[in-house]
Amino acid sequence: MNDFIYFFSLQDPNIRYVVIGVILLTASSSIVGTFAFLRKKSLVGDAVAHSVLPGVCLAFIISGTKNPLWLIIGAFLTGWLSLVLIDYITKNSKIKEDAAIGLNLSVFFGFGMLLLTYIQHAGNASQSGLDHFLFGKAAALVGDDLLVFGAVAILLLGLTILFFKEFTLISFDIHFAQTIGVPIKFLQLVMTTLTVLAVVIGIQAVGVVLMAAILITPAAAARFWTENIKVMMVLGSVFGAISGMAGAYISYLAPAMPTGPWIVVSISSIALFSFFFSPSRGILSRLLKQMKIKKRMSEENILKALYHMGEKDKDFYKQRSVASILEKRGFQIPELKQGLRRLKRQGFCSSEHSLWKLTPEGKNKGQRTVKLHRLWEVYLTKYVKIAADHVHEDAETIEHFLTPELEQRLEKLLDYPTTDPHQSTIPYA
Amino acid sequence: MVSDAISHSVLPGIVIAFLISGSRDSLVMLIGAGLLGLITTFIIEFLHQKGRLQADASIGVTFTWLFAIGVILLSYFAGDVDLDQDCVLNGEIALLPLDLWYTEGGTNMGPKTIYVSGGITLLVVLVIYFNYKELLVTTFDSGYAASIGISIALWHYVIMGLVSLTTVASFESVGAILVVAFIIAPPATAYLLTEKFKTMLLLTCALGILISISGYYVAVWLDGSIAGAMSSMSGVFFAMAFARYRWTKKRIT
Numbered sequence: 001m002n003d004f005i006y007f008f009s010l011q012d013p014n015i016r017y018v019v020i021g022v023i024l025l026t027a028s029s030s031i032v033g034t035f036a037f038l039r040k041k042s043l044v045g046d047a048v049a050h051s052v053l054p055g056v057c058l059a060f061i062i063s064g065t066k067n068p069l070w071l072i073i074g075a076f077l078t079g080w081l082s083l084v085l086i087d088y089i090t091k092n093s094k095i096k097e098d099a100a101i102g103l104n105l106s107v108f109f110g111f112g113m114l115l116l117t118y119i120q121h122a123g124n125a126s127q128s129g130l131d132h133f134l135f136g137k138a139a140a141l142v143g144d145d146l147l148v149f150g151a152v153a154i155l156l157l158g159l160t161i162l163f164f165k166e167f168t169l170i171s172f173d174i175h176f177a178q179t180i181g182v183p184i185k186f187l188q189l190v191m192t193t194l195t196v197l198a199v200v201i202g203i204q205a206v207g208v209v210l211m212a213a214i215l216i217t218p219a220a221a222a223r224f225w226t227e228n229i230k231v232m233m234v235l236g237s238v239f240g241a242i243s244g245m246a247g248a249y250i251s252y253l254a255p256a257m258p259t260g261p262w263i264v265v266s267i268s269s270i271a272l273f274s275f276f277f278s279p280s281r282g283i284l285s286r287l288l289k290q291m292k293i294k295k296r297m298s299e300e301n302i303l304k305a306l307y308h309m310g311e312k313d314k315d316f317y318k319q320r321s322v323a324s325i326l327e328k329r330g331f332q333i334p335e336l337k338q339g340l341r342r343l344k345r346q347g348f349c350s351s352e353h354s355l356w357k358l359t360p361e362g363k364n365k366g367q368r369t370v371k372l373h374r375l376w377e378v379y380l381t382k383y384v385k386i387a388a389d390h391v392h393e394d395a396e397t398i399e400h401f402l403t404p405e406l407e408q409r410l411e412k413l414l415d416y417p418t419t420d421p422h423q424s425t426i427p428y429a
Numbered sequence: 430m431v432s433d434a435i436s437h438s439v440l441p442g443i444v445i446a447f448l449i450s451g452s453r454d455s456l457v458m459l460i461g462a463g464l465l466g467l468i469t470t471f472i473i474e475f476l477h478q479k480g481r482l483q484a485d486a487s488i489g490v491t492f493t494w495l496f497a498i499g500v501i502l503l504s505y506f507a508g509d510v511d512l513d514q515d516c517v518l519n520g521e522i523a524l525l526p527l528d529l530w531y532t533e534g535g536t537n538m539g540p541k542t543i544y545v546s547g548g549i550t551l552l553v554v555l556v557i558y559f560n561y562k563e564l565l566v567t568t569f570d571s572g573y574a575a576s577i578g579i580s581i582a583l584w585h586y587v588i589m590g591l592v593s594l595t596t597v598a599s600f601e602s603v604g605a606i607l608v609v610a611f612i613i614a615p616p617a618t619a620y621l622l623t624e625k626f627k628t629m630l631l632l633t634c635a636l637g638i639l640i641s642i643s644g645y646y647v648a649v650w651l652d653g654s655i656a657g658a659m660s661s662m663s664g665v666f667f668a669m670a671f672a673r674y675r676w677t678k679k680r681i682t
Contacts, residue, residue: 037486118653264497
């Protein structure tokens with residue numbers, strides 16, 4: 001606990017540098033990442049991260065110093081070149097985008113490795129530390145780094161706010177943007193530049209491989225909680241910042257632990273949690289919803305079958321055996337039995353000696369489903385001009401989903417028809 | 430891109446296999462890594478299908494996550510493990526001749542990796558040879574394949590299994606990222622040069638060999654990383670093929 005307080009009170013300047021640096025980084029790259037994610041260009045971050053290496057090495061060879069400004073310029077140039085090349089290759093040949101990304105990524109990185117080993121073997125003493133660009137050095141951030149991070153973060157944020165409307169437009173509907181005359185080429189260039197900038201800075205903290213995660217994973221996680229792009233951005237950067245702090249804290253407690261990977265594991269945990277448990281889009285809630293709908297559909301189908309049988313015998317309240325219901329409609333036996341029991345609990349059915357019969361409420365409900373089914377068949381034959389022998393399947397599904405409002409509109413539109421295309425009477429309550 | 434994802438996410442598999450077996454025996458590592466490779470493709474598919482996460486993001490999230498776990502495992506057991514990020518990422522082909530395989534009698538049988546890679550190559554060639562038609566159909570027209578009763582899912586996992594095996598086997602020599610160069614660059618180059626599938630397969634192999642040999646000499650000349658030089662060469666070959674492709678296309682139009 002003391003460790004916890006000491007860490008988060010930020011008394012220690014080293015901790016302060018690391019925490020603030022990491023937060024600036026993760027938060028600003030997840031804002032840029034939001035657009036990359038929405039444009040379905042998640043892997044671009046990975047490509048840039050790898051392509052930065054030859055730039056760093058070339059800058060070092062040319063300038064002969066490890067001045068961060070030179071290295072960042074070099075990194076920026078090759079990262080940018082690689083993105084432009086990916087675009088060029090995909091547009092001008094039959095090579096698909098993912099192959100172009102993989103190709104550029106590995107060739108640039110390979111070339112970078114070649115240069116790096118060449119530098120190392122050439123015996124220049126000041127070269128050590130260049131490999132920070134490979135694996136990151138989040139735990140060793142110092143004041144100067146913070147200045148650079150801060151400046152870049154402000155730049156990224158400022159440009160994003162400035163071009164927010166345009167970026168949103170080209171992320172969602174680039175063709176529309178083109179037709180109304182938005183300069184998409186220019187904006188894409190700005191966006192690419194921002195991505196490269198975020199990567200070049202971030203890579204020094206978390207390393208080549210994990211940079212893609214800092215860019216994309218927060219946005220992917222945030223997407224599961226909201227439909228609003230502004231909320232998504234804020235949420236993404238909050239997720240990013242939280243995992244940045246978590247990573248820094250863990251490596252503070254256990255100094256052998258690398259900060260970068262822990263940041264990524266934290267953000268991935270948040271993302272996985274979101275994928276499974278988000279109330280609107282999560283896997284679990286969707287499964288639950290599907291199960292509920294399935295249950296409701298089979299209940300309505302049972303009532304409908306009972307109603308059909310009653311229609312035939314002109315007695316809706318006759319007792320029926322499970323076998324006779326099965327004869328009417330091919331249910332799975334457990335599905336039917338469980339459905340009947342649920343219907344009994346809800347008061348739509350009653351049972352005696354394992355014989356089942358409809359209650360008045362059950363009859364009404366079955367009748368409504370049958371009515372919707374037949375109304376829909378009329379609608380399809382009359383307005384969509386589908387042959388009468390092809391409309392049943394569609395009506396079988398839609399009968400479970402028509403709302404009372406739609407029901408009224410259908411009735412009015414069709415002017416209360418009395419029979420469906422198969423000459424069955426449409427029952428009105 | 431899936432090969433990129435696999436090449437990174439096999440790391441935890443390698444580390445775990447090492448921790449369990451306690452040895453750097455290639456076979457154990459190959460199994461561990463191969464399993465993780467399959468798990469990776471499975472997670473990617475799962476997030477994409479069930480989680481409705483777009484494909485590119487599901488690849489990106491999965492492999493960074495697994496790789497991060499791998500690095501953490503590595504640093505946690507750093508004391509006990511004779512492995513490091515550097516060697517996993519970059520590999521070092523020049524050291525291969527040192528890792529020799531001795532029979533029980535003590536006879537020198539040459540470098541181990543040659544046998545592992547050779548075995549994998551043989552396996553890949555055999556699988557392709559015997560299932561050529563199925564692979565061809567599922568690759569080009571999966572809808573048709575499904576309609577004549579070929580399981581798309583099965584062949585998808587067969588191919589992914591082969592990709593992860595090859596990736597893992599090449600790992601030791603060229604490292605994670607440069608495996609990707611070898612998996613993507615030669616086919617992409619061949620794809621620009623021919624329209625025929627069989628020619629493309631043969632051309633790919635030829636290119637692979639050409640890239641390796643020329644890359645090796647570049648590396649010796651510059652005294653640099655062999656794997657790095659090879660993937661740079663693959664870029665050069667691709668650029669040449671691309672230039673030819675653009676040139677012939679322009680002449681036609």
